[in-house]
Amino acid sequence: ETGVTQSPTHLIKTRGQQVTLRCSSQSGHNTVSWYQQALGQGPQFIFQYYREEENGRGNFPPRFSGLQFPNYSSELNVNALELDDSALYLCASSPQRGEKLFFGSGTQLSVL
C-alpha cells in the first residue's frame, strides 16, 4: 500500500511568481486536505477536497486554489507568491471525512 506522496520536496520561488504543489493520496482515500505549517507553528487548514469537490476552506485568500482529480490525487496552486507564503505545505488523505489523516512528508516552499 503506497502512502501519501508529495512533490517536489523543496522549492524556491521569488515574490510574485506562481507555484503548483502535487499530492498523491493513499490508495482508496477519497478525501484530500492541504495544510500550511509555518516554522514553529501547527498546521493551518487551507482546504479539503472530497470526490473532486471543494469540501471546506480555511482562512486563506483566493490566490490559494486547488484541484482534485478522478484518481483522487490533488494539486495546490498559489498565485502571486508573498514572502509570508514560505512554509511547509502538507497534504493529507483520509478514507472518509472525519477519519484520521495520513500525511505526506510535505513540500518546503521558500519565497525570496
Place this chain on the structure above:
Amino acid sequence: AQKVTQAQTEISVVEKEDVTLDCVYETRDTTYYLFWYKQPPSGELVFLIRRNSFDEQNEISGRYSWNFQKSTSSFNFTITASQVVDSAVYFCALSDARTSGGSYIPTFGRGTSLIVHP
C-alpha cells in the same frame, strides 16, 4: 469555533523519565473528535490516536497513554519511560461538525516540542 491550546511550547527530559503533554480544547458541539499526531524531524505527521467525545475511557498503548476528561476539556498524553526516539513535536487536534459545516476538519494546536536527552 473550535480551538486547541497546547500551553507547553517545549519540554526537555532525560531518558526514562515520564512526561505528560497537555491539551485543552474548546468546542460548542457535543459530537467531536480529538487526535494526537507526532511530527519527527522528517516532517511527516504520524497519527497516534483518535478519540470521540462519547468515549471518555482512558487508553494505553505500550508506553503511551491518554487521559480524556470532558469536565476540564482536556486530552492529555503521557509517555512513560521516555526514549530518545520519542523526541519530536506532538500536536493535539480537534474536529467537530459545527465549525466545518459537517466535514469534521481538524484544527491543530501549536504543538509541543519534546526533547529526550540520553
